Amino acid sequence: MQRIENLPQIPALHPRSWHARLLDIGCACAGVFVFTGTIYFAHIYPTIPNASILYLLLIVPLALLRGALASILASFLATLSFDYFMVPPIYTFRVASRVELVELLGLLLVALVISLLTSTIKRGSERMWIRERQARLLYEFLWVTHETEQLDDQLQEVALAIVRIFANWGVHSCGIFLPDAQGVLTLQASAPVHHLTDFALSPHELREAENVFENGQSIELERNVGHAQLIRLVPLRNQQEILGVVGIQVTDLARWRANAPDVADKGLQYKEEASYFWAFLDRAAGLVERSNLRAQLHYQDDRTEEAL
Numbered sequence: 103m104q105r106i107e108n109l110p111q112i113p114a115l116h117p118r119s120w121h122a123r124l125l126d127i128g129c130a131c132a133g134v135f136v137f138t139g140t141i142y143f144a145h146i147y148p149t150i151p152n153a154s155i156l157y158l159l160l161i162v163p164l165a166l167l168r169g170a171l172a173s174i175l176a177s178f179l180a181t182l183s184f185d186y187f188m189v190p191p192i193y194t195f196r197v198a199s200r201v202e203l204v205e206l207l208g209l210l211l212v213a214l215v216i217s218l219l220t221s222t223i224k225r226g227s228e229r230m231w232i233r234e235r236q237a238r239l240l241y242e243f244l245w246v247t248h249e250t251e252q253l254d255d256q257l258q259e260v261a262l263a264i265v266r267i268f269a270n271w272g273v274h275s276c277g278i279f280l281p282d283a284q285g286v287l288t289l290q291a292s293a294p295v296h297h298l299t300d301f302a303l304s305p306h307e308l309r310e311a312e313n314v315f316e317n318g319q320s321i322e323l324e325r326n327v328g329h330a331q332l333i334r335l336v337p338l339r340n341q342q343e344i345l346g347v348v349g350i351q352v353t354d355l356a357r358w359r360a361n362a363p364d365v366a367d368k369g370l371q372y373k374e375e376a377s378y379f380w381a382f383l384d385r386a387a388g389l390v391e392r393s394n395l396r397a398q399l400h401y402q403d404d405r406t407e408e409a410l
Contacts, residue, residue: 109239110235111268112232112268113270118169126171126172126175127172130173130175130176133164133176134179134183137156137160138184141153141188147184154205154206155209160176160180161213162220164176165216165224170218173213173220174214182195184209185197185206189202189206229374236378239267243382243385247259247263254291256390257278257291257390257393258291261278261291262276263386264348265293267382268350268379271352271354272354273350273351275301276293276348276350276351277289277349279349280346280390287312287315307333311349318344321335322334322335323335325351333350334350334352338387340387
């Protein structure tokens, strides 16, 4: 179990808060103010006719460090500031020369294109990093569990791995339900281990879990225990049959309500998270199926030995 607890966690990308957006606006305004003041008081323009290109030294870092909002805002502010303070007639937004007007529009266009391209490349690199981390996590999970032979131990490892890996997504605890010898759905593993009784389902929730096992459709059950919690019951299935039900208790309700199989109307972030979660459950179902087959083979071998 110690190997599971040493697995890294998947980072969670959250929407930018209004504090971060205010900081983006502040950085854009302050940067344009500094660059405009430098160009104006150092008389860089009109000594250097193309001095407006210096604003790109501000816009590119803003796009890389703060994102599209800051860089696009800086592009418009830079164009307006250069027009107001440097382009004759100064201290107005009128442009006397068509050449100057073309240069201002060119500055705005180039700045916007660079802002959008840079921010797009940044988002793409972040997604690639997250996908690489997710793939490595899935490989490490399979690597640390492939040597486990007992079904009970493997179920416990799967439950611990779900809580450990998806903790940043708001997963609080996890329970795995499998049918017993009489076909009754019972709790076989739970994580964290010291919260075993916390995941006990009420009679109503257990009936819903049985419906999930029979129909193969995941459902959500909301709990109010001081703060809102969500119980998500999803089928643990392979390509032929449903092996059991996985229940996860989460606190990030918005994220997990979006991480449903039907995510066509959700954002790209939630689509990718949902795809990874279901891929993880597919691998877990494969482990459980392998352990079941191994147990059946051992049972048949024991019966054969007894018969001989």
